[in-house]
Amino acid sequence: xxxxxxxxxxxxxxxxxxxxxxxxxxxxxxxxxxxxxxxxxxxxxxxxxxxxxxxxxxxxxxxxxxxxxxxxxxxxxxxxxxxxxxxxxxxxxxxxxxxxxxxxxxxxxxxxxxxxxxxxxxxxxxxxxxxxxxxxxxxxxxxxxxxxxxxxxxxxxxxxxxxxxxxxxxxxxxxxxxxxxxxxxxxxxxxxxxxxxxxxxxxxxxxxxxxxxxxxxxxxxxxxxxxxxxxxxxxxxxxxxxxxxxxxxxxxxxxxxxxxxxxxxxxxxxxxxxxxxxxxxxxxxxxxxxxxxxxxxxxxxxxxxxxxxxxxxxxxxxxxxxxxxxxxxxxxxxxxxxxxxxxxxxxxxxxxxxxxx
Amino acid sequence: xxxxxxxxxxxxxxxxxxxxxxxxxxxxxxxxxxxxxxxxxxxxxxxxxxxxxxxxxxxxxxxxxxxxxxxxxxxxxxxxxxxxxxxxxxxxxxxxxxxxxxxxxxxxxxxxxxxxxxxxxxxxxxxxxxxxxxxxxxxxxxxxxxxxxxxxxxxxxxxxxxxxxxxxxxxxxxxxxxxxxxxxxxxxxxxxxxxxxxxxxxxxxxxxxxxxxxxxxxxxxxxxxxxxxxxxxxxxxxxxxxxxxxxxxxxxxxxxxxxxxxxxxxxxxxxxxxxxxxxxxxxxxxxxxxxxxxxxxxxxxxxxxxxxxxxxxxxxxxxxxxxxxxxxxxxxxxxxxxxxx
Numbered sequence: 001x002x003x004x005x006x007x008x009x010x011x012x013x014x015x016x017x018x019x020x021x022x023x024x025x026x027x028x029x030x031x032x033x034x035x036x037x038x039x040x041x042x043x044x045x046x047x048x049x050x051x052x053x054x055x056x057x058x059x060x061x062x063x064x065x066x067x068x069x070x071x072x073x074x075x076x077x078x079x080x081x082x083x084x085x086x087x088x089x090x091x092x093x094x095x096x097x098x099x100x101x102x103x104x105x106x107x108x109x110x111x112x113x114x115x116x117x118x119x120x121x122x123x124x125x126x127x128x129x130x131x132x133x134x135x136x137x138x139x140x141x142x143x144x145x146x147x148x149x150x151x152x153x154x155x156x157x158x159x160x161x162x163x164x165x166x167x168x169x170x171x172x173x174x175x176x177x178x179x180x181x182x183x184x185x186x187x188x189x190x191x192x193x194x195x196x197x198x199x200x201x202x203x204x205x206x207x208x209x210x211x212x213x214x215x216x217x218x219x220x221x222x223x224x225x226x227x228x229x230x231x232x233x234x235x236x237x238x239x240x241x242x243x244x245x246x247x248x249x250x251x252x253x254x255x256x257x258x259x260x261x262x263x264x265x266x267x268x269x270x271x272x273x274x275x276x277x278x279x280x281x282x283x284x285x286x287x288x289x290x291x292x293x294x295x296x297x298x299x300x301x302x303x304x305x306x307x308x309x310x311x312x313x314x315x316x317x318x319x320x321x322x323x324x325x326x327x328x329x330x331x332x333x334x335x336x337x338x339x340x341x342x343x344x345x346x347x348x349x350x351x352x353x354x355x356x357x
Numbered sequence: 358x359x360x361x362x363x364x365x366x367x368x369x370x371x372x373x374x375x376x377x378x379x380x381x382x383x384x385x386x387x388x389x390x391x392x393x394x395x396x397x398x399x400x401x402x403x404x405x406x407x408x409x410x411x412x413x414x415x416x417x418x419x420x421x422x423x424x425x426x427x428x429x430x431x432x433x434x435x436x437x438x439x440x441x442x443x444x445x446x447x448x449x450x451x452x453x454x455x456x457x458x459x460x461x462x463x464x465x466x467x468x469x470x471x472x473x474x475x476x477x478x479x480x481x482x483x484x485x486x487x488x489x490x491x492x493x494x495x496x497x498x499x500x501x502x503x504x505x506x507x508x509x510x511x512x513x514x515x516x517x518x519x520x521x522x523x524x525x526x527x528x529x530x531x532x533x534x535x536x537x538x539x540x541x542x543x544x545x546x547x548x549x550x551x552x553x554x555x556x557x558x559x560x561x562x563x564x565x566x567x568x569x570x571x572x573x574x575x576x577x578x579x580x581x582x583x584x585x586x587x588x589x590x591x592x593x594x595x596x597x598x599x600x601x602x603x604x605x606x607x608x609x610x611x612x613x614x615x616x617x618x619x620x621x622x623x624x625x626x627x628x629x630x631x632x633x634x635x636x637x638x639x640x641x642x643x644x645x646x647x648x649x650x651x652x653x654x655x656x657x658x659x660x661x662x663x664x665x666x667x668x669x670x671x672x673x674x675x676x677x678x679x680x681x682x683x684x685x686x687x688x689x690x691x692x693x694x695x696x697x698x
Contacts, residue, residue, distance in 0.1 A: 077495075187368070188375030191674045193636030196654070200670045203658035204386045280501055284640060287503045289659045303504060307644075310511050317515035324511070328504035336499030 020059065044096040051093045058086060071348045078347075081340025084333055092146040099143040109144055109297045111136045120309050120320050130322040132305045136295060138322065142330050144297030149279045149334060152213055156278045157271055159217035164224025165264075169255050171225065172232030172263075179229070186222035194219045198281055202290040209292040212285050216278055227270055231263035238262075269346045276338030283331050299334075302327035361689050365682055376674045377430065380667055381423050387663060389415040435671075436664025440657045445668035448653060453672075454543035455524055456638055456649030461544075462569045463576065463634060468627065471577045475584025476616055479592060490581050497578040502637055506571035506644040513567060520567035522646040529560040568641035576630050576637070583626050588619040621692050628684030632677050 031037045041048050062069060072078050091098060101108035113135040121131040129138035171182035189197070201215035235241070236259055244258050279299075285291045286300025287307075294301070306323035313319055384392070393409040410416050414425055429435075435445035443451070478490040513520040525533065525545065532538055532554070533545065541551050546565070549557035591597065592615055600614045601607075638651035646652070650669060657665030 184368075184371060184375065187372050188379050191372055191376050191678050192670065193632045193673060193677060195636035195639060196670060196673050199639065199655065199658045200380075200666050201383060203661060203666050204383045204663075276499065283501060284503055287640070288643060288655045303501075303507070307507065310507050311515040312511070317511065321511070324504065324507050328501065328508070331501045331504060332499050334499075335501070336496070339495075339498050 024055075040097045040100055043100070047093055047096050051090060054089065054093060068348055072344055075344060075347070077340050078344030081337050081342075081344060084337030085341055088146055088334055088337065089150070091143055092150045095143050095147050099137075099140045109148065110295050111141045111144070111297050113137065113295070120306075120323050122319075123322060129326045132302060132323045133308055134305070136302075136305065138302065138326050141297045141302050142299065142327060145299045145302065145327070145330065146334075148209070148292070148296070148298045149282075152209065152216075152282045153275045153278045155213045156216045156220060156282075157274065159213070160220035161224055161267070161271060163217070163221040164267075165228055165260065167221065168225035168228030169232055169260060172229035173236060173251070173255055173259060175233075182225065182229075186225055189219070189222040192219075195281060195284060198285060199288065199290065202285055207290055207293070209296065209298070212282050212291050215285070216281055219281075220274065220278070224267060224270070227267050228260075228263060231266055232259055235259050235263045265349050269342060269349055272338055272345050273342035274338075276335035276342075280331065280335050299327045299331050303331075362686055365685050369678065369682065372678055373675075376671060376678075377427065378423075380671060381426055384426075384663065384667065385419065391661075392663065435668040438653075438657060438665035438668065439662040440660055440665050441653055441662075445664045448665065449650060449668055449672050452648060452650040452653050455545075455647060456642070456651060458544040458546065459565055459568055459638060459642070459647065459649060460631075460634055462546075462565050463572050464627075464631070466569075467573055467577045467580060467630065471580030472584050472616075472620070472623065474577075475581040476588055476611065476619075478581065478585040479588035479619075480611060482589065487585075490585065494578040494582045497575050500575060502571060502575055503640045503644060505575065506568070506641055509567060509570055510644055513570075520563055520570075520645075522564075522567065524561070524564050524648050525557070526560050526564075529557050533557065564645075564647070568638070568645040568647045571641040571644065572634060572637045576634065580623065580626060580630065584619065584623055587622045588615065591615045591619040594618075621688070624684055624687050624691065628680050631680045635673050635676060 031041050062073075072082065096108065102112050105112070114131065114137075115135050117135055118133055120133055121127070121135065123130040127137055127139060129142065132138050132141070167182050167185075171179040192200075197219045198212075198215045201218055202211050205211040205214060241254060241258055244254050249257070282291065283298075283300030283303065286298050287304045289304060291300055291304075292298045303324060306320070306327070309320035309323050311317065389410050390406055392415055393406050393413065414422060417425075433446050435449075437443075438445040438448045441448035441451070474486070474490055478487040481487055509520070510522070514522065524530075533540070533548070538548070538552055538554070538557075540548055542548055545561040546558050549555070549561060592611075597610060597615050600610045605614075635651075638649060639655050640651070641647070642649045642652035643655050650672065654666065654669035654673070656662075657669060
């Protein structure tokens, strides 16, 4: 803790600290003063605790006196991307506080719906973003859909990066026949447009969010394997690999301790871009009707629900605009945020590409 | 160049075998009972599923089944597609012309306008065109195609009624199916012109515009950025300075000297765009109810029409592989650094 205080104190101007501090105090006073808010916070101590920890971590990161943060802060687009993703993470963590699930609900991810009236209801008190078809609350769906989006993106990234790293390092490090075999396998997967292969896999596995994650991970790993292979090919020629081998290190140790740590950064930049793309593909699958069960908080599904209402009623074509605009904006901002952040990471980590865009 | 292209062609059958293995492996995830149900034509047969499984060899070892399946494939027999209500191979032939036409109406404008805009952005760096194209690219990169398509549907069909869904209006559709109308290419806009029917051409274009616009802008955004950065690099080269020093008109320098070399990376990109497009048509066609292979494939996937999904996937894979191959060959033909390296 003292380290954080020291870094913040050393690099942040005093007035910034004062502003941040007073905002935090004001938020704390507000939450304790307004009874319904206080109740929400008290009911979900874990989520609020995680949120406070995250804010502290982000502030500490922002104040780090490193080249990385200095470059990040110099580009307004990077700051925009960072803030967008920060907001989404905050919404995901605070979901139960922002949109409290009904008491005794069996699964908070199921969107509560009021009655079974098919027509959407425009925004009104208690339902700030309106109700989509069958009276599902859009605000609730979007807030909890943020959690779904992160769950999908993180799960897919973990699976596909794991497979990609194993296959890519085998191909890149051992070369020759193994390389040829792995590369031909990736050729087969890359012979399909990503969305088409994902559609086929979800169709065969059956509907459901977990199936969507598996499908996108299967589609995604070959790209990671190829990126890593390319970087390993150049890293393994370097002297420190030779030195490690001369010191008697085994293949596994060289790969995990020397080669991968030096070759993985470009892959992480791609992974940042992919966070958005994964959610986009998952939403597209949900949109086609291959995703989560009906009523599950998921952006793609909210848009799928809006399809029936897109034409409005005769004479009033835009009457149901909110059913598509709000969930659409959520996906758009999410993908945009990760794209901007990916741009920022790439510019910072890969000096060769600096200024090319 | 010969060796490079020959290697590409040699890899082709390998990838083809790989694709069939992958698809067949995915099919094994469906239980034999479900696969046997595909052969059921009568409710009474449901009691005798086991005998059907035996009859069609669904209980045999995997490699035997794979061999049988390959044999069927070799005969062009992809099974009966429930969603299309016709054999899968016939369904592909029936739906593909619509998608091909749509793809043409996307690909051509994307290439022409994208390259033009990218060139302008590079030539007028940090001026209005450049800022505009940058804003355009950034904001469209995150735009989900299906949301954009729905908004277009809302505005251009719900409100303005310019771009109706489907492929043709009812009267135009009836006319194209009448004996007076000859289908030469099955691309409706071209057939309409060949038949001298202007109104059918207009009708077909109006129906294509919706799904095409859904994909055009998103695909173009990337192309503009790549053309711009490639063009900027070329404009810095010595031979461009030489051309200018010779006193050539700026237009000649840019269009004839610089752009030709700047287009080399664009070729690779356009094969990527083509692949992206084959995925994108699934969404665009579904939104605008445009009867192409994408809409059919999505329907088949949702309704678990296994022969339909397999046929769709393999056909798209074949197109993708051919598209990539064409780009590789073109690349080698244009850029000597590739074929010598």
